[in-house]
Amino acid sequence: MDGVVELLLSPLGQGFVRRALAAGLALGTAGALIGVFVVQRGLGLIADGLAHATFGGIALGLLLGATPDRAIWVALPFTVAVALGIQQLRRRTSLGGDVATGVFFAVSFAAGVLFLGLRGPRGVPVNVEALLFGSMLAVSPEALTVVALVSLLVVAVLLRVGPQLAYATFDAELARLSGVRVAALESLLLALTALVVVVGAKTVGVVLIAAFVVIPAAAAQLFGRTLGATLVLAVAASLAGTAFGLFASYHLNVAPGATIVLTLGAFFFLALVLRRR
Amino acid sequence: MSLALAARDVVVELGARRVLDGVSFEVARGEFAALCGPNGGGKTTFLRAALGLVPLAKGSIEVLGARPGVATAGVGYLPQTKSFSGSFPARVLDVIAAARRGVWPFHVSGPERERALEVLARVGGEHLVDSSLRGLSGGELQRVFLARALARDPALLLLDEPTAGVDGGGRVEFFELLAGIAAREDLAALLVTHNAAAVRRLADRVVYLDGTVRAWGTPNQVLDRDWERASAFSGHDHTAPVDARCEDA
Numbered sequence: 001m002d003g004v005v006e007l008l009l010s011p012l013g014q015g016f017v018r019r020a021l022a023a024g025l026a027l028g029t030a031g032a033l034i035g036v037f038v039v040q041r042g043l044g045l046i047a048d049g050l051a052h053a054t055f056g057g058i059a060l061g062l063l064l065g066a067t068p069d070r071a072i073w074v075a076l077p078f079t080v081a082v083a084l085g086i087q088q089l090r091r092r093t094s095l096g097g098d099v100a101t102g103v104f105f106a107v108s109f110a111a112g113v114l115f116l117g118l119r120g121p122r123g124v125p126v127n128v129e130a131l132l133f134g135s136m137l138a139v140s141p142e143a144l145t146v147v148a149l150v151s152l153l154v155v156a157v158l159l160r161v162g163p164q165l166a167y168a169t170f171d172a173e174l175a176r177l178s179g180v181r182v183a184a185l186e187s188l189l190l191a192l193t194a195l196v197v198v199v200g201a202k203t204v205g206v207v208l209i210a211a212f213v214v215i216p217a218a219a220a221q222l223f224g225r226t227l228g229a230t231l232v233l234a235v236a237a238s239l240a241g242t243a244f245g246l247f248a249s250y251h252l253n254v255a256p257g258a259t260i261v262l263t264l265g266a267f268f269f270l271a272l273v274l275r276r277r
Numbered sequence: 278m279s280l281a282l283a284a285r286d287v288v289v290e291l292g293a294r295r296v297l298d299g300v301s302f303e304v305a306r307g308e309f310a311a312l313c314g315p316n317g318g319g320k321t322t323f324l325r326a327a328l329g330l331v332p333l334a335k336g337s338i339e340v341l342g343a344r345p346g347v348a349t350a351g352v353g354y355l356p357q358t359k360s361f362s363g364s365f366p367a368r369v370l371d372v373i374a375a376a377r378r379g380v381w382p383f384h385v386s387g388p389e390r391e392r393a394l395e396v397l398a399r400v401g402g403e404h405l406v407d408s409s410l411r412g413l414s415g416g417e418l419q420r421v422f423l424a425r426a427l428a429r430d431p432a433l434l435l436l437d438e439p440t441a442g443v444d445g446g447g448r449v450e451f452f453e454l455l456a457g458i459a460a461r462e463d464l465a466a467l468l469v470t471h472n473a474a475a476v477r478r479l480a481d482r483v484v485y486l487d488g489t490v491r492a493w494g495t496p497n498q499v500l501d502r503d504w505e506r507a508s509a510f511s512g513h514d515h516t517a518p519v520d521a522r523c524e525d526a
Contacts, residue, residue, distance in 0.1 A: 040362055166381030170372075171361040177328060177349055178379035224366040225409055228383045 011250040016137055020256060021246055023139045023203050026151035027212060028238035030196050033158055035217030036227070036234050037189055040169050044218070046086065047210035049101035049108075050194050053082035054201040054209075055131065056108035059115035062126060069143065072202055079198050082108055083190040091183070134205030134257040136246070143202060150199045154192050161185060166227055204257035212238065215264040219271040237267050279306045281341060281433045281465030282327060288335035289319070289326050296322045298489045299336070304467055304482075306432065309459050311480035312469045313499070318487040320469040321357055324435050327467075328354060341432055353426030357437035357469070367410045369421050373397065376428040393428075400424045400454060416447035420454070427458070434466040440475075452478055473500055 011017040038044060057078030061071025082104050089100035116126065130138075139147070158165070167175040168182045176182045193213065200209035216238035217230075224230025245260030252259065282304040289297040297319045304310045312320045325331040327338050329346020341348040373393035374382040382389070390406070397403045402420040405413065413421065419439060426434060436455075440448040452475045459466060459479060470476060476483055476496050483499040485492040492499050 040365055042362075163378075163380035163383065166383075167375055167379075169362065170365050170367060170375070170381060173330065173356065173360050174354075174376075176330065177346075177354060178376075179349070180380065221364065221366065226368060226371060227366050227381065230366045 007251075008247055011247060016139070017246070017250060019139045019141065019144050020136045021243065023144050023147045024136065024242040024246055024256070024260065025239055026148050027196070027200050027203055028216070028242040029235055030151040030154040031200060031209075031212035032216040032220075032234040032238035033231060034154060034189070034193050034196055035213040035215075036220065036231050037165060037169050038193055038213055039217040039221060041186075041189075043101075044210075044214045045098055045101050046083070046190070047193060047197055047213040049086065049105035050079055050083055050197040051201050051206045051209045052105045052112075053079045053108035053194075054198045055206045056082075056110075056112035056115065057198070058131060058201075059112035063115040063119050068126060068131075069140065072143075072146065072198060075198050075201075076195065079194040080191050083194040084187060087187060087190050130205075132206050133255055134201070134203055134208065136203050136256040136260075137249075139203060143199075147199045147203060150195050154196060157188065157192060161188065165189060204260065208257045208261045211261040211264060215261070215268050216241070219264075219268040222271045222275040237264065241267055280304065280339065281306045281308070282467060283339040284323070284327075284336070285338075286336035287323070287326065287333055287338055289322055289331055290334045291322070291331070295334075296488070297326070297486075300486065300490055301336075302484050302490055302493055304433075304465050306465050307463050309464075309466045309468070309479050309481050311476040311483045311496070312467055312486055313471070313476065313483055314486040314491070320486055321437055323486065324354075324437050324467070324469060327435060328352070350429050351432045353429065353431035353434045355422055355426045355434070355436045355439045357439075357441060361410075363411065365410065369393075369397070369402070369405045369408050369410060369413075369424075372410065372421060372425055373406075373428050376425045396424045396428050397421075399427055399458065414447075415443045416450065419443055419447070419451050423451075423454070423458075432465060434464055434468075436466060436468045436470075438469050438471070440470075440472065448472065448475075455479060476500065 012021070035047070038047060054075050057075030058068070058071045060078055061074030062068065064074060066074060086100045086104050089095055089103070116128070164175070164180045165185050165188075167178065168180050168185050172182045196213065197209050200212055204212065216234040219237050220230045220233035224233050241264040242260050245263040246256050248263065249256035249259040280303050284303070285301050287297050287300040288295065300319070300323060312323065314320050322331060326333055327340055327345050329344070338345050341351045370385055370390060370393050371382055373396055374385045374389045377389070377392065385393070394403050394406055397406055400420045400423050402417070402424055405417060405421060410418070410421070423439070440451050443451060452472070456479050458464065468475070468479065477500065480496050483492075483494060483496050484490055485499055
């Protein structure tokens with residue numbers, strides 16, 4: 001038994017694995033907390049859309065001459081602007097959230113491809129595969145700091161406005177009648193989602209980050225009887241899935257983003273089966 | 278006469294369409310009024326304007342002596358279509374506590390639970406206190422949302438077709454419940470409904486709204502198309518509508 005535990009934990013002897021685990025756990029916590037509100041509002045697709053907008057933002061940063069690590073500082077405002085654009089499109093037109101997201105999703109991704117193409121031969125070489133599928137095991141101390149700060153910000157903001165945001169999520173009209181600033185809170189939620197998605201896209205990749213937001217919340221929703229319990233379950237599923245997936249990736253020698261998301265997916269289907277019994 | 282609600286020449290425009298055009302009527306404190314009229318006649322829009330959810334283009338509405346949206350603690354609102362997220366993980370207890378706090382409760386204290394049980398008892402729903410909202414029937418949801426509307430001991434209840442989507446038996450049961458509350462408690466109410474039987478059972482007065490107030494009188498005067506007396510009752514020179522009636526639903 002000791003031998004198995006030792007084998008499982010042996011990767012922690014290496015600094016890059018410890019950094020990847022810390023980044024994954026921080027990201028998992030923030031993504032799961034945000035995800036519960038996003039999923040309850042029927043906006044699960046928006047995380048995917050914002051991940052693709054992140055690709056456009058990083059490509060814009062590269063076009064402007066930033067290094068791949070620093071391009072995140074262009075992607076952050078770019079993706080937040082896209083998130084708020086989606087919200088405005090939903091509010092000011094009769095288009096549903098899925099249509100608004102679909103439009104921005106496609107346009108941002110296409111813009112990203114264009115930006116990468118416009119860089120010319122003197123542009124910084126870019127590993128597009130790493131951009132799409134992440135490079136969790138290559139998280140630098142600087143990137144880990146950004147992930148940790150964004151996660152702390154998410155937790156702090158949710159501690160501050162959680163009761164108002166929850167009421168607005170339960171019923172926007174009744175919340176508005178109680179004086180809750182419903183529209184402002186939705187903007188805040190989308191902006192926070194954009195932040196998590198951008199720092200997550202850098203870690204687990206553009207293609208997989210939406211899973212960090214949606215799957216733990218979806219699995220928790222099957223069991224949680226109260227919002228508080230659902231938030232706790234979502235975070236627990238996310239942390240367990242991240243740790244297990246990361247160790248599995250180390251021992252299988254495959255990309256951690258994939259093993260983490262597959263573990264989270266297994267949790268979801270297990271929850272679905274247990275729920276039906 | 279002390280008024281719970283007073284509308285004076287209210288005009289509401291939604292986009293290019295004038296939905297309410299010069300609507301004036303009053304609901305006295307303790308009075309149960311019904312708002313009838315055809316679909317698209319502006320009944321729900323009027324309630325939303327009274328709540329401050331829709332701006333007035335002209336005129337005024339006083340709700341418990343204040344502008345719409347000001348005296349919210351004194352107003353209980355039961356919306357037409359429950360707009361809440363059906364998958365939201367909530368117990369009945371959370372919904373009642375949220376109505377009292379004005380924000381969502383992540384933890385409900387002992388006194389809050391006692392208060393929730395009291396308000397649920399008023400609608401015969403104490404047994405539902407720990408139930409998950411997701412598992413309730415349409416009729417049970419109506420009870421819970423009526424309790425939610427009563428949670429802050431309002432002086433005025435605004436009810437927008439509260440039995441829409443509830444079966445016949447559930448409708449009768451709900452209106453009997455409402456009649457009991459109206460009889461016991463000194464509440465003013467404005468009920469939007471298409472249910473003529475409910476109007477006769479509950480209402481002291483009926484306002485027939487079709488963009489503007491077409492008739493205003495007792496249920497018998499309005500429902501039996503006694504327009505001359507209905508207009509005289511209101512004190513306004515209303516035009517008798519061609520087909521003004523509360524549908525039997």
